[in-house]
Amino acid sequence: KNQVEQSPQSLIILEGKNCTLQCNYTVSPFSNLRWYKQDTGRGPVSLTIMTFSENTKSNGRYTATLDADTKQSSLHITASQLSDSASYICVVSLFMDSNYQLIWGAGTKLIIKP
Amino acid sequence: ETGVTQTPRHLVMGMTNKKSLKCEQHLGHNAMYWYKQSAKKPLELMFVYNFKEQTENNSVPSRFSPECPNSSHLFLHLHTLQPEDSALYLCASSQDGGAGVSYNEQFFGPGTRLTVL
Numbered sequence: 001k002n003q004v005e006q007s008p009q010s011l012i013i014l015e016g017k018n019c020t021l022q023c024n025y026t027v028s029p030f031s032n033l034r035w036y037k038q039d040t041g042r043g044p045v046s047l048t049i050m051t052f053s054e055n056t057k058s059n060g061r062y063t064a065t066l067d068a069d070t071k072q073s074s075l076h077i078t079a080s081q082l083s084d085s086a087s088y089i090c091v092v093s094l095f096m097d098s099n100y101q102l103i104w105g106a107g108t109k110l111i112i113k114p
Numbered sequence: 115e116t117g118v119t120q121t122p123r124h125l126v127m128g129m130t131n132k133k134s135l136k137c138e139q140h141l142g143h144n145a146m147y148w149y150k151q152s153a154k155k156p157l158e159l160m161f162v163y164n165f166k167e168q169t170e171n172n173s174v175p176s177r178f179s180p181e182c183p184n185s186s187h188l189f190l191h192l193h194t195l196q197p198e199d200s201a202l203y204l205c206a207s208s209q210d211g212g213a214g215v216s217y218n219e220q221f222f223g224p225g226t227r228l229t230v231l
Contacts (some may be wrong), residue, residue: 009154026169032182032217041224042222042225043116043206043222043223043224044204045116045222046220086130089157102159103156104156104157105128105156106154106155107154108155
């Protein structure tokens, strides 16, 4: 069964600290993996996209990694800011029968405290 | 702003009401989507439209009725909903050349928070 599992479900850290969010998937055949950030009261916004051959991709203080062998991805946030408080959603796409399908994770809710 | 707007932002309705959600995208995309987002659950894809044609309906109950008059506008008509339909309803758009879900990034609106009493 195609699934995306994210951990932890929620996380509270102090401003300025680093954190890492995890995404494990059992999706096949794999096409790509995206991380979205969803602020409260807003829709998700894409942070990064990674294909099979990419191991690391950065977007400012956000760095995503992908291990296609173990089917794991992580999102590392450096020097967290209050504005990083949001839900972070991992989405894996697969291509089958001439169609793309997106498998969404349930997200990790991150709270940054001053 | 993402270029995708949704109205209303909040909606409270009784189970016998009829209401509609509206979505408009200003990005020139040709694919539009409705999603349901419930607390602590993954987004659930409801409907996909490509070039105004519905290409996916993921076993959504008939009390939800989508309408796509053109590539820029998408509606979700609601009728005799149940309390378990309370959720955040998200509209998204993407640029796509074919049918079904796109490979390309989806741009989301802010959502409509729906409460069914």
